[in-house]
Amino acid sequence: xxxxxxxxxxxxxxxxxxxxxxxxxxxxxxxHYCYHPALSxxxxxxxxxxxxxxxxxxxxxxxxxxxxxPADRKVDGKYDMVVHTExxxxxxxxxxxxxxxxxxxPLDCPVCDQAxxxxxxxxxxxxxxxxxxxxxxxxxxxxxxxGSGVAINHxxxxxxxxxVRFTREITGTDELFVMDRGYSNRIAVFDGLPLDxxxxxxxxxICPVGALLLKDYMHTTRVWHLSHTESxxxxxASGCSITVDARDNKIYxxxxxxxxxxxxxxxxxxGRYSFHKYADxxxxxxxxxxxxxxxxxxxxxxxxxxxxxxxxxxxxGAVRALASPTFPNEPNFVLGQFMARLSDRxxxxxxxxxxxxxxxxxxxxxxxxxxxxxxxxxxxxxPGLAAAMKSLMRGEPGVLIALDGDGRxxxxxxxxxxxxLVAFKVVVASMPSDLTAQAxxxxxxxxxxxxxxxxxxxxxxxxxxxxxxxxAGEVRPDWQxxxxxxxxxxxxxxxxxxxxxxxxxxxxxxxGYSQITRFRLGRTGQxxxxxxx
Amino acid sequence: MSFAFDAPRTKRFKALVRQYxxxxxxxxxxxxxxxDQEGHISRDVLxxxxxxxxxxxxxxxxxxxxxxxFNLEPKGKYLLQVCQTLSCSLAGADLVVDHIGAKxxxxxxxxxxxxxxxxxxxxxxxSCGTAPVVQINDDYYEKMTVDKVGRVLEKxx
Ligand code: SF4
Ligand code: SF4
Ligand code: FES
Numbered sequence: 172x173x174x175x176x177x178x179x180x181x182x183x184x185x186x187x188x189x190x191x192x193x194x195x196x197x198x199x200x201x202x203h204y205c206y207h208p209a210l211s212x213x214x215x216x217x218x219x220x221x222x223x224x225x226x227x228x229x230x231x232x233x234x235x236x237x238x239x240x241p242a243d244r245k246v247d248g249k250y251d252m253v254v255h256t257e258x259x260x261x262x263x264x265x266x267x268x269x270x271x272x273x274x275x276x277p278l279d280c281p282v283c284d285q286a287x288x289x290x291x292x293x294x295x296x297x298x299x300x301x302x303x304x305x306x307x308x309x310x311x312x313x314x315x316x317x318g319s320g321v322a323i324n325h326x327x328x329x330x331x332x333x334x335v336r337f338t339r340e341i342t343g344t345d346e347l348f349v350m351d352r353g354y355s356n357r358i359a360v361f362d363g364l365p366l367d368x369x370x371x372x373x374x375x376x377i378c379p380v381g382a383l384l385l386k387d388y389m390h391t392t393r394v395w396h397l398s399h400t401e402s403x404x405x406x407x408a409s410g411c412s413i414t415v416d417a418r419d420n421k422i423y424x425x426x427x428x429x430x431x432x433x434x435x436x437x438x439x440x441x442g443r444y445s446f447h448k449y450a451d452x453x454x455x456x457x458x459x460x461x462x463x464x465x466x467x468x469x470x471x472x473x474x475x476x477x478x479x480x481x482x483x484x485x486x487x488g489a490v491r492a493l494a495s496p497t498f499p500n501e502p503n504f505v506l507g508q509f510m511a512r513l514s515d516r517x518x519x520x521x522x523x524x525x526x527x528x529x530x531x532x533x534x535x536x537x538x539x540x541x542x543x544x545x546x547x548x549x550x551x552x553x554p555g556l557a558a559a560m561k562s563l564m565r566g567e568p569g570v571l572i573a574l575d576g577d578g579r580x581x582x583x584x585x586x587x588x589x590x591x592l593v594a595f596k597v598v599v600a601s602m603p604s605d606l607t608a609q610a611x612x613x614x615x616x617x618x619x620x621x622x623x624x625x626x627x628x629x630x631x632x633x634x635x636x637x638x639x640x641x642x643a644g645e646v647r648p649d650w651q652x653x654x655x656x657x658x659x660x661x662x663x664x665x666x667x668x669x670x671x672x673x674x675x676x677x678x679x680x681x682x683g684y685s686q687i688t689r690f691r692l693g694r695t696g697q698x699x700x701x702x703x704x
Numbered sequence: 705m706s707f708a709f710d711a712p713r714t715k716r717f718k719a720l721v722r723q724y725x726x727x728x729x730x731x732x733x734x735x736x737x738x739x740d741q742e743g744h745i746s747r748d749v750l751x752x753x754x755x756x757x758x759x760x761x762x763x764x765x766x767x768x769x770x771x772x773x774f775n776l777e778p779k780g781k782y783l784l785q786v787c788q789t790l791s792c793s794l795a796g797a798d799l800v801v802d803h804i805g806a807k808x809x810x811x812x813x814x815x816x817x818x819x820x821x822x823x824x825x826x827x828x829x830x831s832c833g834t835a836p837v838v839q840i841n842d843d844y845y846e847k848m849t850v851d852k853v854g855r856v857l858e859k860x861x
């Protein structure tokens with residue numbers, strides 16, 4: 172393996188890897204714009220220039236491969252390449268490049284949404300010059316709407332073409348292109364063919380400057396006011412890693428978080444904008460159906476009701492339950508546990524959720540058609556969980572305890588029949604939904620981005636769901652509500668202290684999950700064992 | 705209004721397809737053929753060619769807009785392109801432009817009302833030794849003076 176010396180660090184790197192890749196992998200930052208690990212290399216921004224010993228001119232680190240030198244030609248007797256990233260020559264050239272990129276830039280950081288997370292700002296601050304020698308009038312162009320909720324501010328664009336390569340290589344939809352050349356070039360869409368694909372929002376994430384912007388987020392806040400919570404999207408079974416950006420208990424945006432085991436670098440627009448669904452009027456208090464609508468009650472009354480109804484309608488043996496693939500493993504696990512005690516798991520089935528076709532993109536990204544994001548997890552949590560509800564149709568009409576589908580439940584004929592058949596319906600939910608509309612009692616739990624626990628995607632990757640919001644009102648955590656119901660009905664059972672406590676119990680008892688603990692999951696998760704399958 | 709190549713050009717297209725390694729590399733020859741036939745590259749032409757080349761209209765327009773010799777707007781029957789780069793400028797290209805402009809009441813970039821003449825100022829035509837140069841459609845008219853250009857235009861109009 173070639174030996175690379177980069178500044179004062181020695182690195183062994185794979186032959187053929189590029190200087191920039193090797194440096195980034197070793198945690199050395201070389202400023203760059205056009206390079207993106209998921210996209211082809213074009214070497215156009217000239218920001219990554221470095222000095223390579225033995226080469227007369229500065230080289231672009233993103234497109235300079237490292238090879239092995241014959242023994243007698245090694246630099247200093249051992250190096251295959253010696254690179255300087257902060258030499259006088261490099262620093263001077265970088266300064267010129269930045270001056271060049273800023274020629275027509277409006278320098279409007281105070282009103283730019285990218286400010287605070289902008290590479291143009293950061294590098295200018297670190298390497299740039301405080302003065303421009305450009306005294307001519309700046310080129311000014313109006314902002315444009317490119318479609319799919321993305322707008323472009325041409326004046327800030329540095330022509331790195333990341334966005335163009337994204338639509339060519341990742342989505343294959345090819346909407347963006349570079350129009351005209353030289354001084355007048357700009358990013359454009361073809362007349363009548365706007366940006367139109369379900370991954371479009373990513374172009375704003377990968378734009379290194381404030382040129383491409385999400386209209387949904389534009390001018391709503393400043394990035395330094397946001398808290399960044401690393402979490403998981405559960406809108407489908409791909410289980411993408413995300414960062415949820417919130418302020419004052421309100422989500423402002425969701426962006427992708429790099430995870431080679433899950434989503435790679437991107438997320439889809441359904442996931443990106445999904446937080447809006449859960450923002451308006453979530454449930455805050457237990458609700459009881461009365462003759463003329465809903466009545467708010469307290470938790471004790473609610474639980475007492477459940478107990479009375481169970482006694483009045485066929486007893487504990489007639490209690491049915493629906494586990495939900497839109498909820499984390501923890502509440503489903505606890506539900507499975509107490510249903511095992513009540514009826515040996517004969518009376519628990521899977522809540523049907525929406526299914527569509529998978530959407531695959533040329534760049535390898537996949538939106539799963541399985542809208543119950545935690546399907547694989549639920550199946551592991553409740554062994555023998557049947558998708559069919561036949562077994563639930565037998566026996567006396569009793570009480571049904573259902574975890575909600577967060578708006579993704581599929582009201583199949585079978586489910587509708589079950590809902591008609593049971594005498595009393597308890598729905599554990601965060602938002603009003605098709606299912607809560609039919610309930611007799613609604614128990615409020617946190618919305619998806621306020622939940623804590625684990626999710627298992629369709630590849631078996633378990634990730635930790637970090638709450639980005641505090642639940643409002645009298646909402647309780649989902650695992651707690653289920654555990655409380657369990658204790659109420661079985662008279663025994665463990666009351667957990669936190670979601671991680673349930674995760675630990677899962678670790679102890681669930682095949683395939685013996686490696687899964689709150690802390691081992693880290694930022695990118697762990698694969699559950701194959702014995703789970 | 706959709707676009708299709710006429711019969712001889714369709715034949716030529718079929719021959720070219722066999723000569724090129726893949727479809728997309730045929731972009732420039734097809735664009736020239738289309739401009740030849742239509743006079744300019746319209747939106748319909750772009751859509752039709754993109755389909756023939758199996759690329760998106762966006763990618764094709766990327767290429768088209770890079771080259772100044774593709775006309776995106778209809779041009780006059782005679783396209784008068786006067787070189788305005790250094791050598792031609794020093795040798796009196798401005799006088800030629802002014803003369804043409806005065807004769808047809810045109811500013812550079814405009815077309816006469818009867819659709820016969822379009823006047824353009826362009827960058828280096830690569831014939832500095834014979835400056836000033838005017839390119840009229842596909843032909844070069846070299847060492848132009850006001851008199852000479854006047855005579856050439858007489859013949860055309
Ligand atoms: S809009 Fe952004 S991503 Fe696209 S070329 Fe400009 S700077 Fe690069
Ligand atoms: S692909 Fe699925 S998990 Fe990923 S962001 Fe989209 S909806 Fe969420
Ligand atoms: S990152 Fe190397 S030239 Fe742009």
